[in-house]
Amino acid sequence: MVLGSVFFPSGGHPLLGTIAALAGHAVGFAARPLGGLLFGNTGDRRGRKTALLATISLMGGATFCMGLLPSYATAGILSPLLLVVHRILLRRPRGHGG
Numbered sequence: 001m002v003l004g005s006v007f008f009p010s011g012g013h014p015l016l017g018t019i020a021a022l023a024g025h026a027v028g029f030a031a032r033p034l035g036g037l038l039f040g041n042t043g044d045r046r047g048r049k050t051a052l053l054a055t056i057s058l059m060g061g062a063t064f065c066m067g068l069l070p071s072y073a074t075a076g077i078l079s080p081l082l083l084v085v086h087r088i089l090l091r092r093p094r095g096h097g098g
Contacts (some may be wrong), residue, residue: 005017007021007079007080008020008021008080020080024080024084025087027088028088028090039055058089059090061089062086062089062090065086066086069086
């Protein structure tokens with residue numbers, strides 16, 4: 001995986017970078033129920049279209065910003081932290097009735 005070598009320290013075993021990258025993806029899956037609660041409520045109160053547009057906008061913005069993230073060599077520990085934040089924003093939540 002490219003994420004392990006770009007966003008995590010390369011001094012260790014290559015398997016550790018891959019595990020760290022997969023853990024970053026797992027954070028996005030763990031945040032999914034929270035997004036479902038937030039956007040499910042938004043969909044109930046303001047309509048499904050509003051909730052859908054908000055989630056698509058968040059996902060598009062996070063995807064664009066992920067392309068702008070610095071590597072570990074440039075930003076150090078800030079790089080994987082920003083990657084995790086973007087992974088949380090990229091998870092499309094499942095709301096009520098959808």
